[in-house]
Amino acid sequence: xxxxxxxxxxxxxxxxxxxxxxxxxxxxxxxxxxxxxxxxxxxxxxxxxxxxxxxxxxxxxxxxxxxxxxxxxxxxxxxxxxxxxxxxxxxxxxxxxxxxxxxxxxxxxxxxxxxxxxxxxxxxxxxxxxxxxxxxxxxxxxxxxxxxxxxxxxxxxxxxxxxxxxxxxxxxxxxxxxxxxxxxxxxxxxxxxxxxxxxxxxxxxxxxxxxxxxxxxxxxxxxxxxxxxxxxxxxxxxxxxxxxxxxxxxxxxxxxxxxxxxxxxxxxxxxxxxxxxxxxxxxxxxxxxxxxxxxxxxxxxxxxxxxxxxxxxxxxxxxxxxxxxxxxxxxxxxxxxxxxxxxxxxxxxxxxxxxxxxxxxxxxxxxxxxxxxxxxxxxxxxxxxxxxxxxxxxxxxxxxxxxxxxx
Ligand code: HEC
Numbered sequence: 001x002x003x004x005x006x007x008x009x010x011x012x013x014x015x016x017x018x019x020x021x022x023x024x025x026x027x028x029x030x031x032x033x034x035x036x037x038x039x040x041x042x043x044x045x046x047x048x049x050x051x052x053x054x055x056x057x058x059x060x061x062x063x064x065x066x067x068x069x070x071x072x073x074x075x076x077x078x079x080x081x082x083x084x085x086x087x088x089x090x091x092x093x094x095x096x097x098x099x100x101x102x103x104x105x106x107x108x109x110x111x112x113x114x115x116x117x118x119x120x121x122x123x124x125x126x127x128x129x130x131x132x133x134x135x136x137x138x139x140x141x142x143x144x145x146x147x148x149x150x151x152x153x154x155x156x157x158x159x160x161x162x163x164x165x166x167x168x169x170x171x172x173x174x175x176x177x178x179x180x181x182x183x184x185x186x187x188x189x190x191x192x193x194x195x196x197x198x199x200x201x202x203x204x205x206x207x208x209x210x211x212x213x214x215x216x217x218x219x220x221x222x223x224x225x226x227x228x229x230x231x232x233x234x235x236x237x238x239x240x241x242x243x244x245x246x247x248x249x250x251x252x253x254x255x256x257x258x259x260x261x262x263x264x265x266x267x268x269x270x271x272x273x274x275x276x277x278x279x280x281x282x283x284x285x286x287x288x289x290x291x292x293x294x295x296x297x298x299x300x301x302x303x304x305x306x307x308x309x310x311x312x313x314x315x316x317x318x319x320x321x322x323x324x325x326x327x328x329x330x331x332x333x334x335x336x337x338x339x340x341x342x343x344x345x346x347x348x349x350x351x352x353x354x355x356x357x358x359x360x361x362x363x364x365x366x367x368x369x370x371x372x373x374x375x376x377x378x379x380x381x382x383x384x385x386x387x388x389x390x391x392x393x394x395x396x397x398x399x400x401x402x403x404x405x406x407x
Contacts, residue, residue: 012185015138016042016158017169018145019178024050027153030176031056034157037172041161045145045154067125068118075117079110094323097307136190144180156184276374278355285352292378302383305376309368313338318387336364341384342391354381 021027024046031044035058044053087093088100098105127133139145139156148154155178157169173181230236241247241255250257259265270276275289288294307316315322318341328335339346346354358377361367372380395403 012188014159014166015184015186016156016160016164017173018139018142018182018184019155019173019176020144020180020182021153021155021176022179024153026177027155028053028056030155030173030178033172033176034155037163039157039161039163041164042155042157045139045148045156047149047151047153062129064122064125064129067129068121071117071121072114075113075115076110078117079113080106083109094312097311135194136187136192138184138187141187141189142182142184144182152179274352275378278352278359280352283352284350284356286350288351288378288382292375292382294382298379299383299386301376302379302381305372306380306383306387309372310380313365314341317391318342318384319391338365342388347388351378351381351385354384 019030021030027044027046028050031053034042035056044050044057046053083106084101087106092100094100144152145154155173155176157164157173159166163169170181243256245255246253247255272289272291274280274285275291278285292298306318310318311322312324313322314320315325315338320338320340322338325335325338329337355377357365358372358380359367359369359374368377389397395406398406
């Protein structure tokens with residue numbers, strides 16, 4: 001009885017037929033025959049890559065790139081939509097006068113999400129399309145097959161192939177002159193249960209990974225008199241004194257030292273009363289300080305500073321309808337609205353008084369003296385004057401040439 005006619009030794013079903021070859025050339029020739037016979041569920045196994053064998057096997061290009069492309073576009077769309085929705089639908093907020101939505105600011109996240117989705121698709125898709133992970137395979141039981149990592153070449157046709165016919169297929173393989181032609185039986189020996197140590201490890205890791213969440217939940221629910229857990233100590237605990245803190249080193253116990261009597265820090269003389277207080281004598285100054293250049297550049301500066309510091313409340317037009325006002329008046333009862341800066345009494349205020357309002361605040365409006373330099377505060381007053389004029393300008397304010405343009 002020849003090797004190929006031997007009946008199956010057990011009732012274990014046939015997984016497929018395995019043919020063994022001595023060299024890559026024989027394998028490639030066999031592969032072409034099997035490919036031409038129209039088989040689909042078969043594979044070749046070699047100790048090293050044989051370039052071009054995919055053509056001899058009739059393997060088509062993988063679908064993975066399409067999968068990756070699909071996920072990449074999804075990632076792109078998700079990032080774009082999420083940022084669009086948060087920034088310009090759900091929580092519109094002016095940041096330094098930038099538009100709510102514009103491409104450039106959002107490109108980095110869109111890029112990152114595209115890459116992230118692609119990477120997951122590439123890894124996950126590869127595993128899925130390759131049927132991995134595969135803990136056991138019938139070929140693992142074949143003693144001879146182990147030499148596939150050494151010096152032998154194999155071709156296996158699976159019995160599940162629609163073209164598979166035990167007799168014909170055996171004949172086809174025999175015609176390719178294999179060194180050995182053998183049956184591969186289904187694996188009924190290896191347990192397909194997940195090994196216990198692996199299960200224990202996963203359970204332990206899973207439990208450990210919950211610990212941070214437990215800490216977070218505890219921190220949110222419980223009150224404590226102790227400080228937070230400090231992972232980074234650096235700047236939270238320096239020996240430096242805070243501004244108003246007591247300091248036993250000095251007789252007066254202050255950590256903030258006053259300058260010695262009669263001294264002035266460099267650049268802080270501030271002896272120009274008009275420039276720094278907005279007053280001349282006891283009265284608000286009605287003019288701008290002499291050191292301020294009433295130039296186009298100062299006007300531009302004033303416009304820019306007004307845009308930064310005043311528009312959130314008073315609005316671009318100075319009519320009191322800034323974004324803070326719009327939002328606060330919806331959220332808060334009894335909100336004192338920012339003044340409309342075009343009211344007659346404000347227009348009639350001396351320049352120094354407006355300077356004073358910016359410097360020290362007025363009633364409910366906070367002081368901006370500490371944040372804006374004196375020169376810039378005056379520049380703002382200058383711009384405010386222009387703004388006031390612009391909102392109630394008449395034809396008579398135009399030059400003859402400008403009037404001519406209107407007609
Ligand atoms: C945080 C919001 C806010 C900002 C920012 C703000 N203001 Fe005001 N401003 C107010 C409010 C509120 C009032 C009215 C206060 C009141 O009547 O109690 C007011 C009133 C004023 C008045 C009228 C003062 C008066 O005598 O009645 C002037 C002038 C003014 N602001 C100028 C400015 C300028 C210039 C800036 C930019 C440097 C500025 N404000 C920034 C909220 C603001």
